[in-house]
Amino acid sequence: MLKMIQKRLISLVVILFGLSILTFGLTYLLPSDPIEELITSMGSGHDPEVIARLEKQFGTNRPFWVQYTDWIKGVVLHGDFGISVKYNKPVKEVIAQKLPYTVELACTSFLTMILISFPLGILSAVYKDRTADYIIRFMSFVGVSMPSFWFGMILIWILAVNLGWLPVAGSGSWKHIIMPTLTLSIGMSCSYIRRIRAVMVEQLSEEYISGCKSRGVGKARIIFLHVLPNSLLAVVTMLGMSFGGMLGGTMIVEMIFSWNGIGQVCTTAISARDYALIQGYVMWMGFIYVMVNLLVDISYSLIDPRIRRGMAQR
Amino acid sequence: MKRKMSPARTKAWIKFGLIAFFALLFISFALFASFLAPYDPLESHYTHMLEAPGRSFFFGTDQLGRDLYSRILYGGKSSLLIAFAVTGIVSFTGIFIGTAAGFFGGVFDNLLMRFSDMLMAFPGSIFTIALVSFIGVGLPNLILAMSLTGWTFYARISRSLVLSIKNNVYVEQARLGGASNVNILMRYIMPNVLPSLLVNIFQDIGGKLLTISGLSLLGLGSPPPAPEWGFMLSEGKNYMYSAPWMLIFPGLVILISVVIFNLLGDSIQDLMNPRENAW
Numbered sequence: 001m002l003k004m005i006q007k008r009l010i011s012l013v014v015i016l017f018g019l020s021i022l023t024f025g026l027t028y029l030l031p032s033d034p035i036e037e038l039i040t041s042m043g044s045g046h047d048p049e050v051i052a053r054l055e056k057q058f059g060t061n062r063p064f065w066v067q068y069t070d071w072i073k074g075v076v077l078h079g080d081f082g083i084s085v086k087y088n089k090p091v092k093e094v095i096a097q098k099l100p101y102t103v104e105l106a107c108t109s110f111l112t113m114i115l116i117s118f119p120l121g122i123l124s125a126v127y128k129d130r131t132a133d134y135i136i137r138f139m140s141f142v143g144v145s146m147p148s149f150w151f152g153m154i155l156i157w158i159l160a161v162n163l164g165w166l167p168v169a170g171s172g173s174w175k176h177i178i179m180p181t182l183t184l185s186i187g188m189s190c191s192y193i194r195r196i197r198a199v200m201v202e203q204l205s206e207e208y209i210s211g212c213k214s215r216g217v218g219k220a221r222i223i224f225l226h227v228l229p230n231s232l233l234a235v236v237t238m239l240g241m242s243f244g245g246m247l248g249g250t251m252i253v254e255m256i257f258s259w260n261g262i263g264q265v266c267t268t269a270i271s272a273r274d275y276a277l278i279q280g281y282v283m284w285m286g287f288i289y290v291m292v293n294l295l296v297d298i299s300y301s302l303i304d305p306r307i308r309r310g311m312a313q314r
Numbered sequence: 315m316k317r318k319m320s321p322a323r324t325k326a327w328i329k330f331g332l333i334a335f336f337a338l339l340f341i342s343f344a345l346f347a348s349f350l351a352p353y354d355p356l357e358s359h360y361t362h363m364l365e366a367p368g369r370s371f372f373f374g375t376d377q378l379g380r381d382l383y384s385r386i387l388y389g390g391k392s393s394l395l396i397a398f399a400v401t402g403i404v405s406f407t408g409i410f411i412g413t414a415a416g417f418f419g420g421v422f423d424n425l426l427m428r429f430s431d432m433l434m435a436f437p438g439s440i441f442t443i444a445l446v447s448f449i450g451v452g453l454p455n456l457i458l459a460m461s462l463t464g465w466t467f468y469a470r471i472s473r474s475l476v477l478s479i480k481n482n483v484y485v486e487q488a489r490l491g492g493a494s495n496v497n498i499l500m501r502y503i504m505p506n507v508l509p510s511l512l513v514n515i516f517q518d519i520g521g522k523l524l525t526i527s528g529l530s531l532l533g534l535g536s537p538p539p540a541p542e543w544g545f546m547l548s549e550g551k552n553y554m555y556s557a558p559w560m561l562i563f564p565g566l567v568i569l570i571s572v573v574i575f576n577l578l579g580d581s582i583q584d585l586m587n588p589r590e591n592a593w
Contacts, residue, residue: 147524149531157558255531278447
């Protein structure tokens with residue numbers, strides 16, 4: 001177990017290292033030279049002396065690796081991504097202020113997704129080819145194909161504009177979080193319903209089920225003690241990936257509901273060309289995603305007795 | 315003598331034919347947008363601003379008096395084009411790289427897997443967004459960014475498929491018979507790899523359509539006056555009090571197009587293995 005975690009931690013560092021190179025390298029893809037832009041904004045014309053001085057001041061004339069080491073040192077030691085041009089304060093502060101909102105939203109959505117998809121998926125598998133199954137299948141198929149942001153807008157239109165039950169946008173009370181959560185979790189829930197159903201249907205056709213039945217084991221017992229644990233394994237591996245998808249999805253949802261999180265910050269950063277902030281956003285999202293996946297892998301090995309025991313033997 | 319098709323197979327073919335017909339219909343609507351659209355998608359009818367759906371404007375008009383129906387048709391053209399382009403590029407490069415890695419193995423295979431591990435260890439949507447925001451908005455950049463992150467999926471699948479095929483006896487026999495690597499790849503491995511990937515490719519188009527509309531909603535698609543489904547929705551959001559049709563129609567069209575391509579993927583899956591379908 002500890003060995004596995006150790007191994008995973010090493011690969012985690014490698015992945016984050018690669019990500020940091022990609023993120024830092026992005027600045028080299030910029031269509032415009034930041035120094036040039038600065039000069040034009042100062043209105044001092046193309047004086048080579050000024051350019052040279054500025055390059056020296058910002059260190060952009062140094063080779064890539066030197067610049068990168070400087071940057072990554074700041075990131076790793078102090079969580080420092082530089083100054084955000086848009087908010088006029090350190091990127092670190094902006095992120096510290098906004099990230100909790102996004103994490104809150106992602107967590108509520110994740111919980112909602114589990115609460116929706118597991119009962120419906122199980123129901124659909126148990127009542128295979130009956131009315132309940134058909135309804136759930138149809139709904140989840142539509143849900144998978146539906147743009148979630150559209151679903152969110154329709155929610156606003158119905159629940160907030162026409163019925164006035166919930167606030168249109170913003171963040172604060174528990175009422176604010178309902179619609180963003182539903183929007184963020186709907187698509188994912190539907191694909192999980194489909195997945196859980198498929199896995200469970202496959203399990204239900206296994207031979208051990210008829211064995212159980214012939215031994216007189218009750219139906220509920222079969223489903224919750226035999227089929228569900230076996231199906232869980234196939235589903236849990238997906239969970240980490242889905243959390244990443246949700247983090248990515250927060251950007252659109254936060255924009256629609258004016259949710260005060262980091263996704264919205266990134267959207268404004270993009271239009272304001274605030275590159276330091278975008279870099280900070282990407283690195284933080286990558287970090288959270290990788291950590292969540294690590295946790296999922298650990299819980300996966302805890303659930304699966306084969307892996308658990310295999311670890312103990314080694 | 316030709317064997318008779320099993321009932322399950324016949325059913326699968328009928329289903330496929332029907333859905334393929336609708337898909338083609340849908341595509342041709344987008345392709346022939348310039349013939350079918352009653353108005354210029356960029357033309358403003360200032361006397362008909364925010365007009366409700368009616369006889370002269372099927373889907374109503376937007377805040378600048380532009381015909382929504384025409385805009386949706388033209389928007390479909392660009393959305394479908396990007397979706398096809400990206401899926402095509404991504405599947406081709408992914409399959410090419412994945413097959414080569416699986417077939418030849420060695421250092422190249424190792425490097426590739428580590429690299430795709432890295433790309434996969436990170437939510438693709440965020441990377442696409444970051445990339446587009448750095449290299450600038452616009453269609454070519456959008457296609458580039460989506461392609462850069464999407465190919466690993468195909469590389470992985472085709473690699474594992476090749477690995478499971480390349481040790482078959484018939485491959486060995488072909489090799490003993492003096493077939494070259496290229497020959498083996500083309501005649502024995504690809505025909506086994508491609509069909510199962512076809513399902514993935516078609517199912518991917520629907521997902522790509524969703525991604526594209528999401529990116530265009532964030533303002534990362536083609537710049538504003540051009541009609542784009544996602545961006546039309548973000549405009550419609552501001553007018554949902556007075557003109558809900560601006561919200562309803564673009565969203566419905568996205569939904570329908572994704573449903574069609576998802577169904578197409580499902581029906582191809584049924585064709586490929588007509589055992590009891592999981593869905």
